[in-house]
Amino acid sequence: MNLDNAVETHAQWKTKLRSAIVKQEKLDHACLSRxxxxxxxxxxxxxxxxxxxxxxxxAECVTQHRAFHREVAKVAMAVNAGRYEAAQELLASTSDYAKVSSELSVAFLRLRKEARI
Structure with missing residues (x-):
């Protein structure tokens, strides 16, 4: 697996979530929360x-990845409940989502460095 692609794929979730908000699409909360x-x-x-x-x-990557999915699940729940403004706030640059997303990227950089990937 290419970790650069994996991190980029997760970074793209913000765009996918914003799109779901705008289009008022239902999201698979059960899968996104895992x-x-x-x-x-x-x-x-x-x-x-x-x-x-x-x-x-x-271990740090696993922890941050799990936290990332918890935040994605919060957005999915808001979207599925029709709380689109709340969902937007959950994606704000000062949100827990933004913090965890950044921490996940840093964790993968550490893994790549430590494991020489």
Whole structure:
């Protein structure tokens, strides 16, 4: 798995969520709330765990990835409930979503450095 692509894919979630707000689309909350449904989560809990689980930075990635999905799930719940303004606020630059998204990127940089990926 290319970690650059994985991090970029997660960064694109903000655009996807904003699009769902604008289009008032329903989101799959059950899947979005889980950290093992996406390609990155499957890698973290599978091959990534086998190869890099010994590194503290891997555990940090798992923790931050789980937190990221919790924040995505909050946005999905707001969108699905028709609370579009609240959903927008959950994506604001000062939101928990923004903080966790940034921390996830940093965690992957640490893993790449520590594991020499």
């Amino acid at each position: 950290d093992d449904c996406c390609e990155l989560g499957q890698w973290l809990h599978g091959v990534g765990q086998q190869r890099y689980g010994r590194f503290a930075s891997h």
